[in-house]
Amino acid sequence: MKLELGKIKINDLQFADETKVDSGVLYVNKDELISILKKDDRITSIELEIVHPGDSVRIIPVKDVIEPRVKVEGPGGVFPGFMASEEMVGSGRTHALQGAAIVTTGKIVGFQEGIIDMSGPGAEYTPFSSLHNLVMTCDVDQELKQHEHEEVLRMAGLKAAKYLGEAGRNIEPDIVDSYEHKPYHEALAEFPDLPKVGYVYMLQSQGLLHDTYVYGVDAKQILPTLISPTEVMDGAVISGNCVSACDKNATYVHQNHPVIEDLYRYHGKEYNFIGMIVTNENVTLADKERSSNYTAKLAEMLGLDAVIVSEEGFGNPDADLIMNCTKLEKKGIQTVLITDEYAGRDGASQSLADADPLGDAVVTAGNANQTIVLPAMDKVIGQQNVADVIAGGFDGSLNKDGSIKVEIQAITGSTNELGFHKLTARGY
């Protein structure tokens, strides 16, 4: 499978009479987009606002962030299983409006998480402050249950991203990156002197507000399976995850997967990137055992020498991470784990809820319990009063002057476990 990903650089976002891309500016016909979104009669009102990097704006609570894209050649369409058919994606050509995003907000439950500050110290902790964002605030029929409310917002975000992506259909991209995933017998025969490396992609899948979808299928219902990295880059994985703002993978992150991009970057030079396994994080120990057994078996069947394993979320999924690690290691497959830490505000506590001596190569994405003061912003989109009750917030988090003292786990994407964030450690 060969995917060409055309990146159209977007330097500005404005409302206009016609939705189009012209000279790096994405123009949006607000009324047309609202009329499309309001075809879902469960939506009672909808607001669209534009925010830019550097604006004194706080968005809270954020549900998802999505990159607008359009499929211009090859089978399938954007967001298969939801906005397009069940046709397989990951080949042909897709255009992305790079630099723009849809941000969905809306309080599905009272303690919903996620802050994006577009300027100030908080902006440094979220990768989404550097984008031109179209922020969607939806109210829905009050009779809807929480899971229906989540679905309405998820679908509205995908619809908006598809609508905006169409504007890039006939635009020549600034950059075209090409990625290829060869049939396994060919991939395995290449670079015989290099180690065969794979990637295990763990997805949250534990129930309401903890869900992720693969080709429209709730990931809790899958057995671990092989998927082409190009399929993931082409929108086969969608977030329905509303908790764990700092370390959930927004749809934007699935679309712009830094682990996959880096695996391609050094493919054929430092290792032979064979492929990836997508797996889940479920509630029962039996499901965790089955999925980790199956994941290790698939890696063994592929003849991998080493794998990278990334976690999504914290707590209960730590058990899945360690099960995956130990079972792979016991088959002689070396692992590198990517996770984040909840080591307490002083950083002195054990970082994960599970551990094993075989997990001896771990990359951390930061300590989510670290606290930060976010100064007041001139404008708040959403509901700032939830700051006191979200994860990472606490009584008194919201000060009278509009500033917020929170743990960085309240900030969307601050400790992303795919490395799609800004925290790093440097030696001097």
Place this chain on the structure above:
Amino acid sequence: MDKKRFKVLTNNPLVSAKLSDFNILFCDNIHEVYRFTRDHIHQNWRLTTHPLAGSVKPVQNPYRTIIIEKDDVISFQSLQIIENSLRKVEQFSVDHIERQYSTDILDDYQMIDLSLIESGLASI
């Protein structure tokens, strides 16, 4: 599913109402849920569901439900998991200030806890 094999430890009234045909041990708070679960594991019960909530942080949600099932021997895996979980609950308790949530938020927390458990029950 042979429901008699299982025991549901919870302080969530919504779970208690919805799973009324299970053997339920209703607890006063989440700390009791965790402590009583550990005590049961020492008496040859093993964990069916993982004791930590999905990615809602320990203590943040004032409700917690754990399902266990009867075994003939002690499960050291369950014991290790519950001890690690207890340690995480204690750690998160240090920075947590007990608070009165509004009824709406309490209802949402109950629903989230129930959803996780129903997701687990669906696969038993």
